[in-house]
Ligand SMILES: [Zn+2]
């Protein structure tokens with residue numbers, strides 16, 4: 001049944017490239033899973049992809065969004081000019097798709113003024129607005145869900161009964177779709193050519209690891225990711241993603257053997273590149289430290305609003 005999927009895979013896998021789109025045909029038209037960035041040129045690629053299958057945009061009767069990020073749903077408003085599909089997403093993504101400025105909250109953008117105050121150059125804007133940042137790279141769109149799903153639901157798409165797997169970490173209502181009949185798993189951003197970033201409000205590294213646990217319970221034969229080509233060794237891909245996340249925990253605890261470090265010092269360690277520190281470096285690093293605290297491995301002390309971490313001393 002895997003061969004029923006048609007794939008639009010952009011040349012690049014790395015953000016801000018559009019996510020892959022997947023298509024399933026049925027006798028009523030087509031189901032589209034994710035729709036790419038909000039540039040008209042990106043949307044035109046989707047139109048070409050549909051045309052290659054002998055379809056018009058108006059044939060898309062169902063649109064499923066793995067999560068409400070601009071590389072997955074930016075182009076939805078263009079599609080809605082020509083089609084009136086059912087729009088399905090996890091219930092936690094509904095407010096974000098409806099009002100994308102809320103992404104500032106789910107991406108923990110408030111961390112920047114909170115922890116970088118006094119370090120942000122004076123001529124920098126006082127508030128970092130994510131939608132401005134997206135506008136220059138991959139504009140976000142707005143969509144209103146017509147149906148919502150939660151983990152454990154069965155979603156029938158073009159005659160295939162998919163299990164909805166709630167896989168937070170990268171986004172609060174991120175979903176993966178699993179077809180038990182042939183073991184195909186659409187992993188969204190969770191497993192693919194690149195490891196997604198993650199922030200506490202999206203589930204963080206804790207949520208990400210639990211989501212990987214959930215995927216490992218499935219009998220998967222093929223991963224269709226949102227970024228990069230199909231993966232025919234799912235177990236290895238999931239394991240490598242887990243190892244990548246665990247290596248960051250290891251790097252942090254190793255550094256803390258040298259003594260107390262601030263959140264910003266630890267962010268510098270994981271994200272040496274200047275352009276990554278404020279986002280997503282700070283949010284990713286914080287989520288690891290939260291996890292290490294939960295596990296009783298580190299202790300956090302706040303001084304002048306700045307978290308400092310030390311290793312938990314065990315006797
Ligand atoms: Zn995403």
Ligand SMILES: [Zn+2]
Pocket residue numbers: 019069071072189226227
């Ligand atoms: Zn993505």
